[in-house]
Amino acid sequence: MNMHSRPADPKKLIKGATGDWEVVIGMEIHAQVTSNSKLFSGSSTEFGGEPNSHVSLVDAAMPGMLPVINAECVKQAVRTGLGLKAQINNRSVFDRKNYFYPDLPQGYQISQYKSPIVGEGVVLVDTADGQIEVGIERLHLEQDAGKSIHDQHPTLSLVDLNRSGVALMEIVSKPDLRSSEEAKAYVTKLRTILRYLGTCDGDMEKGSLRADVNVSVRKPGDDFGTRCEIKNVNSIRFIGQAIETEARRQIGILEDGGRIDQETRLFDPNRGETRSMRSKEEAHDYRYFPDPDLLPLEFDDAFVAELKAHLPELPDEKKARFVADYGLSAYDADVLVAEKETAAYYEEVAKGRDAKAAANFVINELFGRLNKEGKDIGSSPVSAAQIGAIVDLIADGTISGKIAKDLFEIVFTEGGDPRVLVEERGMRQVTDTGAIEAAVDAIIAANPDKVAQVQAKPTMLGWFVGQVMKQTGGKANPQAVNDLLKGKLGI
Ligand code: ADP
Numbered sequence: 008m009n010m011h012s013r014p015a016d017p018k019k020l021i022k023g024a025t026g027d028w029e030v031v032i033g034m035e036i037h038a039q040v041t042s043n044s045k046l047f048s049g050s051s052t053e054f055g056g057e058p059n060s061h062v063s064l065v066d067a068a069m070p071g072m073l074p075v076i077n078a079e080c081v082k083q084a085v086r087t088g089l090g091l092k093a094q095i096n097n098r099s100v101f102d103r104k105n106y107f108y109p110d111l112p113q114g115y116q117i118s119q120y121k122s123p124i125v126g127e128g129v130v131l132v133d134t135a136d137g138q139i140e141v142g143i144e145r146l147h148l149e150q151d152a153g154k155s156i157h158d159q160h161p162t163l164s165l166v167d168l169n170r171s172g173v174a175l176m177e178i179v180s181k182p183d184l185r186s187s188e189e190a191k192a193y194v195t196k197l198r199t200i201l202r203y204l205g206t207c208d209g210d211m212e213k214g215s216l217r218a219d220v221n222v223s224v225r226k227p228g229d230d231f232g233t234r235c236e237i238k239n240v241n242s243i244r245f246i247g248q249a250i251e252t253e254a255r256r257q258i259g260i261l262e263d264g265g266r267i268d269q270e271t272r273l274f275d276p277n278r279g280e281t282r283s284m285r286s287k288e289e290a291h292d293y294r295y296f297p298d299p300d301l302l303p304l305e306f307d308d309a310f311v312a313e314l315k316a317h318l319p320e321l322p323d324e325k326k327a328r329f330v331a332d333y334g335l336s337a338y339d340a341d342v343l344v345a346e347k348e349t350a351a352y353y354e355e356v357a358k359g360r361d362a363k364a365a366a367n368f369v370i371n372e373l374f375g376r377l378n379k380e381g382k383d384i385g386s387s388p389v390s391a392a393q394i395g396a397i398v399d400l401i402a403d404g405t406i407s408g409k410i411a412k413d414l415f416e417i418v419f420t421e422g423g424d425p426r427v428l429v430e431e432r433g434m435r436q437v438t439d440t441g442a443i444e445a446a447v448d449a450i451i452a453a454n455p456d457k458v459a460q461v462q463a464k465p466t467m468l469g470w471f472v473g474q475v476m477k478q479t480g481g482k483a484n485p486q487a488v489n490d491l492l493k494g495k496l497g498i
């Protein structure tokens with residue numbers, strides 16, 4: 008469905024004093040290109056070096072130094088464009104965006120303006136209310152600036168140029184998002200795609216992914232309202248908070264009979280508010296013009312075709328395959344493909360096993376436990392082989408689903424081979440009906456009053472099952488217990 012014509016979803020509207028309001032959001036994401044060296048120089052892009060240790064003469068804008076385009080960054084931008092199912096422009100132009108700032112030694116940023124390397128595309132985003140299509144307006148390559156440091160010295164501001172000249176992809180969405188939830192889901196999905204492609208590590212804490220969030224509000228059915236742009240929001244949670252706060256601020260002004268000034272704002276997470284940075288009148292005139300030091304960037308179809316042929320399987324394709332081949336629900340498949348590493352882990356567990364059982368165990372037990380410890384799949388103390396062994400032990404009836412949880416906890420905290428642990432700790436489930444029968448008989452004999460009750464009210468059976476389980480140390484096969492109890496109690 009085309010999102011420009013998407014009717015307002017009542018669930019997503021914000022209530023105001025004068026009725027419901029719809030939020031409209033468009034995002035500009037700055038994604039640092041994964042590349043060993045910078046966009047126009049050979050200096051390292053490594054994070055966390057000593058200040059000014061990764062700075063070439065080009066990055067410091069020494070007179071007479073000339074930029075040389077890094078082919079790897081171009082490939083990464085094209086690969087990203089392909090991942091966004093976007094138009095790849097075989098000819099694009101680098102422009103100078105002129106402004107003065109201490110951390111910008113050239114006095115301009117090299118960017119792409121009228122002719123970006125990538126044009127329109129689309130990202131499919133899953134939300135609690137189904138899938139939406141978010142249009143991509145463009146993707147262009149540009150240089151990052153350096154960093155001003157104000158808080159290290161009482162009377163000086165310092166400049167670190169390590170980041171100066173690092174390649175960024177600016178990915179601009181259409182104003183297709185309608186709630187903070189949708190916006191967060193969009194950034195999450197975009198980050199997943201970039202990580203699958205290996206074109207940006209998506210690490211928001213290190214600033215590898217930063218969002219400028221454009222927000223406006225309108226009454227459903229009206230034309231778009233005036234937008235404000237909230238600059239440089241650096242976590243997914245803050246993106247949600249910034250949108251909520253800004254939408255309510257705009258609604259308040261409009262309901263008081265005021266109007267929204269188009270301005271650039273900053274989100275302050277500590278105070279939970281957005282603050283004006285500059286209005287449209289104060290906006291820079293960047294005096295864009297084609298950079299005379301760089302030729303237009305041109306490549307042929309074969310260059311693009313070659314990159315396309317080597318793209319990895321992307322999250323949407325992987326999800327479709329998990330649903331088709333493993334019979335998983337769309338929801339489970341979505342959870343599993345959110346990270347390439349979890350998807351690979353899952354496939355190792357599922358290999359040669361009941362794929363749904365494997366998915367349930369990985370999602371419900373492993374992910375739940377990892378979450379609790381704040382760990383990700385890469386630092387999981389339990390390997391895919393160990394999970395696989397537990398799933399096998401359930402499948403062949405050696406342990407019940409309940410014992411499997413205990414066994415998993417032991418493997419998670421202490422390690423070990425699940426098959427060996429089951430024997431060592433006597434965790435085998437009792438399927439021997441003789442032993443279960445003895446326990447059933449004992450419970451029935453000891454509780455004549457309860458027997459009378461259960462015969463009148465069969466839902467009481469659970470109490471008997473619980474008692475038998477207790478007596479057998481939780482190791483009785485639950486199905487066998489149920490069957491025996493029903494037979495003996497005549498229900
Ligand atoms: P500029 O070039 O001035 O930054 P663009 O038209 O390219 O402006 O839009 C920048 C971003 O703002 C895009 O992500 C776009 O989707 C978003 N946007 C445009 N109009 C609106 C609006 N009325 N409300 C919310 N977002 C908008």
Ligand code: MG
Pocket residue numbers: 035
């Ligand atoms: Mg902009």
